[in-house]
Amino acid sequence: MTERPISDLSLVWHQIRYQNRIFWRTPVAAFFTIVFPLMFLVIFTTVFGNDRISEIGVTFGQYYASAMAVFGAVSATYTNLAVQTAIARDDGILKRVRGTPLPPWIYIAGRVGSAVYIAAIAVVVMLAFGSVAYGVRIFGESLPSLIVTFVIGVACFAALGLLVAALAPSSDATPVLANATLLPLAFISGIFFISGPNEPAALRAIAGLFPLRPFGLAFHDGFDPLEVAARGGWLGQFHWPELAVMMLWMVGAAVLATRVFTWEPRVGEREGGRRRRSLAAR
Amino acid sequence: MAAIVVRRLVKHYGDVAAVRGIDFEVRPGEVFALLGPNGAGKSTTVEILEGHRTRSGGEIEVLGFDPETAGRDFRERIGIVLQTTAIERELTVTEAIDIHGRVYAGRRSTQELVELVGLEEKAGARVKTLSGGQKRRLELALGIVGDPDLLFLDEPTTGFDPSARRQAWSVIANLTSLGKTVLLTTHYMDEAQHLADRVAVISAGRIVAEGTPDTLGGRAEASTRVSFSLPVGTAVGGPLERARADGDRYVLEADDVTRVLHEITGWALHNDVELIDVTVDRPTLEDVYLELTGGGQDD
Numbered sequence: 001m002t003e004r005p006i007s008d009l010s011l012v013w014h015q016i017r018y019q020n021r022i023f024w025r026t027p028v029a030a031f032f033t034i035v036f037p038l039m040f041l042v043i044f045t046t047v048f049g050n051d052r053i054s055e056i057g058v059t060f061g062q063y064y065a066s067a068m069a070v071f072g073a074v075s076a077t078y079t080n081l082a083v084q085t086a087i088a089r090d091d092g093i094l095k096r097v098r099g100t101p102l103p104p105w106i107y108i109a110g111r112v113g114s115a116v117y118i119a120a121i122a123v124v125v126m127l128a129f130g131s132v133a134y135g136v137r138i139f140g141e142s143l144p145s146l147i148v149t150f151v152i153g154v155a156c157f158a159a160l161g162l163l164v165a166a167l168a169p170s171s172d173a174t175p176v177l178a179n180a181t182l183l184p185l186a187f188i189s190g191i192f193f194i195s196g197p198n199e200p201a202a203l204r205a206i207a208g209l210f211p212l213r214p215f216g217l218a219f220h221d222g223f224d225p226l227e228v229a230a231r232g233g234w235l236g237q238f239h240w241p242e243l244a245v246m247m248l249w250m251v252g253a254a255v256l257a258t259r260v261f262t263w264e265p266r267v268g269e270r271e272g273g274r275r276r277r278s279l280a281a282r
Numbered sequence: 283m284a285a286i287v288v289r290r291l292v293k294h295y296g297d298v299a300a301v302r303g304i305d306f307e308v309r310p311g312e313v314f315a316l317l318g319p320n321g322a323g324k325s326t327t328v329e330i331l332e333g334h335r336t337r338s339g340g341e342i343e344v345l346g347f348d349p350e351t352a353g354r355d356f357r358e359r360i361g362i363v364l365q366t367t368a369i370e371r372e373l374t375v376t377e378a379i380d381i382h383g384r385v386y387a388g389r390r391s392t393q394e395l396v397e398l399v400g401l402e403e404k405a406g407a408r409v410k411t412l413s414g415g416q417k418r419r420l421e422l423a424l425g426i427v428g429d430p431d432l433l434f435l436d437e438p439t440t441g442f443d444p445s446a447r448r449q450a451w452s453v454i455a456n457l458t459s460l461g462k463t464v465l466l467t468t469h470y471m472d473e474a475q476h477l478a479d480r481v482a483v484i485s486a487g488r489i490v491a492e493g494t495p496d497t498l499g500g501r502a503e504a505s506t507r508v509s510f511s512l513p514v515g516t517a518v519g520g521p522l523e524r525a526r527a528d529g530d531r532y533v534l535e536a537d538d539v540t541r542v543l544h545e546i547t548g549w550a551l552h553n554d555v556e557l558i559d560v561t562v563d564r565p566t567l568e569d570v571y572l573e574l575t576g577g578g579q580d581d
């Protein structure tokens with residue numbers, strides 16, 4: 001083939017557009033990703049009241065809006081990507097794609113790009129709702145740090161989501177695997193419960209080794225007026241150790257997912273490793 | 283140069299030997315059909331040639347590529363209709379063709395394809411609302427959207443109603459008139475008869491016969507058959523004694539049809555017996571096929 005009339009970049013763009021379309025036409029997924037975290041926010045603030053949290057000096061609304069924004073972003077990338085990619089694989093959709101000239105990386109980029117776009121919407125909707133309903137404040141100095149944290153966070157959880165899809169023995173097992181890993185982590189990572197100063201140090205240390213707590217911490221701190229003031233300047237807001245932890249997980253997950261990812265349906269698969277074809281094959 | 287060359291192809295799934303050393307060649311512009319009972323190894327063979335599966339042994343060449351290592355250039359030139367697949371359920375027919383067509387450097391228009399497979403009325407319908415046969419027609423459209431030089435069709439018309447099948451046949455015949463090559467599998471002997479230039483019968487992973495649909499298994503040389511039935515209780519006599527019973531019908535193998543017909547109708551008139559539903563034919567492709575694959579007893 002000599003010149004191609006279509007560039008890879010425009011292919012990526014179209015893949016993202018179509019994946020988005022499919023997402024919005026699946027109301028259950030849209031509900032769980034966008035509305036569910038909002039419901040949590042409303043429930044938490046109703047149960048606890050929107051008072052100042054004594055240990056950390058912000059309101060419940062301010063804290064939970066940021067926590068639920070992270071939760072929404074992680075659902076959109078980790079859970080959704082894992083479940084939807086595994087279903088598409090077992091339905092034979094990935095196999096069909098593999099038989100066309102579309103480079104595998106572009107197909108995957110389309111799925112990831114769409115998931116990240118949905119994650120961004122989940123975060124923006126959460127913060128907009130939080131500021132209207134609970135007076136959540138956003139600080140200009142911490143915005144660059146929040147954006148970078150978001151990008152690295154969703155990239156990390158997208159890689160992990162693809163890894164779960166690749167490891168799941170069948171698409172039925174994928175939601176179980178995704179939730180069984182995400183939910184316990186959310187409980188110890190300050191997503192559902194506020195991680196105040198009286199939290200056991202060991203638990204905090206363990207949670208800090210996984211990527212969710214670093215994501216949550218780097219995000220809440222950007223909404224904590226005392227923390228923002230203490231760190232001073234926009235560059236000071238960056239949480240380098242937390243970003244580093246997420247990046248390590250991202251690279252590890254991406255490398256492993258590339259090795260174990262398959263394009264063939266896995267239901268009734270008996271051949272084991274022989275049919276596995278890595279993402280990097282082409 | 284042949285479009286497809288297969289030499290001593292072998293495929294094992296664990297202990298199951300699905301393909302046990304098959305050889306064939308498909309010439310450019312030819313429609314080549316693989317026939318064979320369930321589990322014979324047709325899909326395995328086809329998917330190895332498409333690059334979906336790896337082979338355990340043997341050599342293959344498809345459009346000059348080794349499908350196992352071939353990339354975008356190879357896939358640019360082939361079209362695939364798999365035996366079982368799915369299309370994104372939430373897309374419409376038009377959208378599905380559109381997104382699949384985009385990935386090819388040279389493609390056929392969405393509008394043209396919708397008409398070609400007879401889905402005009404469903405163009406805006408979601409894939410999940412299509413009937414089984416309509417979905418299959420969409421898959422055919424997706425198979426040819428990239429204007430392929432070589433088209434793989436694994437049981438393409440399963441679930442088609444008779445008129446949709448005819449329409450699909452004309453689509454495929456049209457492709458071959460443009461010089462495209464087609465590798466087809468089917469369980470419909472009339473489909474093979476109608477479309478294929480050559481057929482190969484696979485049974486238990488081996489090719490047991492190969493030829494044109496008209497000559498397969500000595501069909502061309504086989505004698506003509508005259509068959510008929512008789513009113514209940516008729517005593518068989520004269521030339522009818524040479525007939526063999528086949529269910530409630532009688533069959534005569536005839537090298538000299540005119541004479542045989544004359545003899546039996548003469549006998550019938552003379553004895554005032556009515557010959558019911560007289561037919562004269564050669565063994566059909568299906569007869570030959572059943573013979574070659576063990577009389578329809580699937581094992």
Ligand SMILES: Nc1ncnc2c1ncn2[C@@H]1O[C@H](COP(=O)(O)OP(=O)(O)OP(=O)(O)O)[C@@H](O)[C@H]1O
Pocket residue numbers: 268269270271295298299300318319320321322323324325326327365
């Ligand atoms: N992924 C697989 N793992 C293990 N065995 C398989 C696999 N795919 C096919 N087989 C086995 O290989 C043999 C050939 O299967 P194949 O699908 O090629 O048959 P086929 O000729 O296409 O049959 P059909 O007419 O039913 O489509 C069968 O015995 C089947 O059980």
Ligand SMILES: [Mg+2]
Pocket residue numbers: 324325326365436
């Ligand atoms: Mg088959």
